[in-house]
Amino acid sequence: MKIIMLSLDSLRADRLGSYGYHKPTSPYIDKIASEGALFEQAFASDIPTEAAHTSIFTGKVGLNHGIVSHGSNLTHLNKTPQWLPTILKQAGFTTAAVDNLYQLKEWFARGYRYYINSVGDKRWIDGELVTSLAKDWLKEHADEDFFLFLHYWDPHTPYLPPKEYIEPFYGAEKNSYDKANNSMNPAYNHTAYPFFKQHHFDHIGNIRDAGYVNALYDAEVRYLDDKIKELDQYLEELQIKEDTLLILFGDHGESLTEHQIYWDHCGLYDVTVRVPLIMRWPHHIQQNKRVKGMVQHVDLLPTILEGVTQAKEKQFNDYQMDGKSLWPSLSGQEDGTHSTIFLSECAWQAARGIRTDQFKFIKTWDSGLFDRPPRELYDIKIDPYETHNLAEEQPDTAEQFEKELHVWIEETLTGQEDPLEKQLKEEGLPFKKRIEKVLQQVGLSWEEWQKNPSKERYDQLLHAKLQHKD
Template structure:
């Protein structure tokens, strides 16, 4: 059996044709979806990247592993924690990865016989590089039972697609029109010092926010071609029909919604609802669309059940670990269930710190530390009446908000069993991990966080940088 997992970093579901997007960003992803199963309501229960990938490879929510923060020096995953690549290698799979998560935490290299570091000379990673490293590996191991993890970063900032992919912007508009003020919110945001260097300076003095959104779409289209390249190569090698292919977004991306400018924080739908598509010829029904809630921790038990279904004499199927939070997706793919969850518990701790609950009708968010944003302590949205989450009804329905508060507390208590809350430990010990990034930049120009917070503006920072 052959398994390929593709992490599509920062890819939000609603920018793909198979999820209803009207622009042609994803013809090959759409084709893969038509050949297998698409999950319409898949959620990233932990964001962002470091936390969610830890959850995926353990099958456990961050609250259970203790890894709840991205970019924290406090995060630690014991080596005794069962880890999917390690489990598969011990069971007889040849395990490989083309990835750079090892630079975040050492545990992301665990279990791989071949770990191919995709980091290049630049901070961002081109999908072309990932494929150049992955294709020889596939050729060399095509006759083996293997597990290969590929991590693509193309939709992640900075958005720098090749020119030939810049087809999604209205050609009659001028992205540098001095009369367009749609970028003012981004340029005068508390997060600007960080994104100035890591994004805005690289795309130029843009004034039209829609142009930046079009660059995101272009990156998605470029990614789609890179995935087609790998898929075509599987066919060329003669192993496409023997391969279980899993595509998932680790989290989405906010494209100006909720005062979040081209980043992936906030427990809103743009960031926590992700694409999830699986193809396994002769096993997963073609064109299957699963409507019920599923979450990324469901991937580990799903893969293990897949091995059991297609096991060869060389593979001993690993046992499903105890106390995981995921459930197999197979009953939903076979039409026996709607999904795996009746609600999704959400968590983040990077630019801001919050937890939430997503039910069929409501989204409840409890904000612990709003960081770079202005958020109320509680947010409650009726997603049937307000799918864009624009009207906070927490004050109008205090009993309902209190009910969700109690449910969230009960879930936390059930998982922790009296142990210290790792998110509270993070906030009380080091604070928000990403706020330090801003503070380090401000220190270079002699500004404190409090001074910057009083008057954040692009002009002010650039003036100070010139003086420095």
């Protein structure tokens, strides 16, 4: 048996054709979905990247494994939790990764016999590199039982697809620099602008049309689709496709200007927490299977272990997991694994939430760079884009959800310190500190910048700083 997991960073579900998108972003991913199973309502319970992947590899939510923040200096995963690569290595699998998560936290390299660090001299990683390194490794280990984890950076910012991929999503007749178009102004004058100037906007040019940036995201997805096609066709060439359990998932989605979040992955709204999840395993998973019920990241570990048990009659220890196996849903015995999913984030802002089939409830601990009400309530059935906050109109419903969230936190922590509150008390929001460091370069404090965040002001200060250096 062979297992390949593809983490597709920042890929939101509704930007794929198989999830209903009308633009040609994902013809090959859609093909894979038709050859296996697609989960229509899959969620990242903990975001962003560090918390999400830790949940995936432990089968536990952040409150149980303790990692609820991204980019924090306080977080550390001790060596006692179960860890998917380690479990599979002990079960006789050759374990390998093409990945850069080790650059974030050391525990992401645990359990691998081969760890191929894809990091280079740039912040971003091209999908061509990941696919190339994966093919080289597969060629040498195709005859073994293996677990291979691939972390694709595309379509994470900065959106830098090859130029030929852009025109299908932003025609040559359009002008991204049209001076009459002011749709970029909200992003340029947002509190987060100094950070994204360095890490995104400077790389794509001083454009004026926000639609162009969204088109770059779509082009990135289309480019990623071609890299996955190349990888999958190589499995056929090696004649191991039939024996391979292939899992594609997003670690989180991406906000493309929704909720005043400009090309980033914070906020517990569905554009960020609803992720694609597709599984293919010839002769084991039914083709064209669509699971409509809710599932989440932590379900992947028990699902993989049950798949290994089926294929190799392996016996695993009684691991403690928050996730549930997806196999009953894949076989049609059930439809999803959870009726309620608890959500958490701590990076640009700190919040927790509840997602049911009908409602989304969000409680904000620290709004960070954003203007957020303390409570948000959305009826997903009638307001899928979460634009109308019902918290004040339906206070009893909001109060009921807040109590349910509080009970879940208390019962999960069992008297232990809340890692979210510890983070906010001892260090604050991790990404707020990043903004403060950037602002220091131009002589601004966080408080000064908050009073008047504007692209023009920041650029003038930066220009004066650079001239002074010269």
